[in-house]
Amino acid sequence: MARIFSGAQPTGNLHLGNYLGAIRNWVTLQDSYESVFCIVDLHAITVWQDPKALIRQTRELTAAYIAAGIDPERCVIFNQSAVTAHSELAWLLNCMTPIGWLNRMTQFKEKAGKDREKASLGLYAYPVLMAADILAYKATHVPVGEDQKQHLELTRDIAQRFNQLYEKDVLPLPEPMILGAATRVMSLRDGTKKMSKSDPSDYARINLTDDRDTIAQKLKKARTDSEPGVTYEPERRPEVANLIRIYAALDGRTTDQVVADYADAPFTTVKTRLTDLAVEKLGPIAEEMKRLMADPAEIDRILAKGADRARAIADPVVAEVRETIGL
Ligand code: ADP
Ligand code: NA
Incomplete structure (x- = not known):
């Protein structure tokens, strides 16, 4: 086998x-x-x-x-x-x-x-x-x-x-x-660096054990650009593309589908919905970790x-x- x-x-x-x-x-x-x-x-x-x-x-x-x-x-x-x-x-x-x-x-x-x-x-x-x-x-x-x-x-x-x-x-x-829609998740502070445990800035990553407020804060502060509209252009808009990939991976959809849903929305809408999505997916894991760590x-x-x-x-x-x- x-x-x-x-x-x-x-x-x-x-x-x-x-x-x-x-x-x-x-x-x-x-x-x-x-x-x-x-x-x-x-x-x-x-x-x-x-x-x-x-x-x-x-x-x-x-x-x-x-x-x-x-x-x-x-x-x-x-x-x-x-x-x-x-x-x-x-x-x-x-x-x-x-x-x-x-x-x-x-x-x-x-x-x-x-x-x-x-x-x-x-x-x-x-x-x-x-x-x-x-x-x-x-x-x-x-x-x-x-x-x-x-x-x-x-x-x-x-x-x-x-x-x-x-x-x-x-x-x-x-x-x-090398599997999935997010094989290389990038830092939330710098779209050219990978998200990493050792990044000195806690705002560069979302940890599995972060609570809702922390995730919301980190995504609010996540770097994007000043262009209006939601487009997936990894070369030109790396930070935006990273958040779209994270969204797609967490939601089990393609980046195209995510872009289609938010085409004319301000990017803050994506960030808000991404917060909910991350809390929904990571919250139960964090809770189960806590339960296991008690023993x-x-x-x-x-x-x-x-x-x-x-x-x-x-x-x-x-x-x-x-x-x-x-x-
Ligand atoms: P780190 O690189 O954060 O110190 P590890 O070396 O413990 O983490 O890596 C554990 C696994 O997580 C490896 O399979 C690695 O490829 C994967 N991994 C680490 N960082 C990322 C990232 N930013 N995006 C996608 N996968 C990652
Ligand atoms: Na690594």
Whole structure:
């Protein structure tokens, strides 16, 4: 059976981009794929994380997966650091990944900031850990947002190189799945930047746990332009186009349909209706998250059980890789 692997970082501020670009699609996919969904805490620590916050955010992200509709009985839900196969395979793959390939990764350049020499080695090697995450499960498909496309291509390159070096088809090449009407949700403050957990401005994103007033405020302040009318022109009107895409994705319609409905309306009308729509879709998730978070021991049990199931898949794969290498 085809198997999907995907994950998100427990770095807090889970936002609409994570939901529309990733988690919401996983909910649909769990019906047709054997599904492994990870809380990638080892990725999170490539930049500084407060230990107490990390524990809380790991539980919170688990709660978000479940609240969004991922079934922990049918799917494997676990945190990455609980399964040592990830770090072991990452090291093995580090040893056969040319530095030149990593130097081409645009996300590192963005995340490392101006003083690249001070970025951690882990941040630099992040894409190899991601390759290990996927390959440890011999995942056939990887549902991600567009921002992860380059990392997925690298994963395929690493798998292919491994197979070629050892003249053996050990690691299958995974296919990216970039799904939905909002595969790249942009910042509400700047239509050229993606909506991100790490954006210093809270007004740049809508968080899954935002209440109605907060969502209303953020959308009211969301940047648009001074042109009258509602048109979908991603190049010329990126901020307006972003809000139309978000609208379409939340409402299960196309951008054309949204534009047709509001053609002559002032854009504030779109913002008001989008507020209602976001509250309608996110509100129940936030509420269910709160309910789940009231019982952290139960969340920990779900993660422990998931880790057992994850090990049962990943450990034999790492054993096969070790044996292939001669270890
Ligand atoms: P972030 O990039 O916000 O730190 P993660 O790295 O944890 O979030 O990503 C979790 C998932 O959410 C990935 O599949 C990623 O592609 C997706 N994702 C993140 N940001 C966006 C966005 N702005 N639009 C669409 N998908 C996104
Ligand atoms: Na990301």
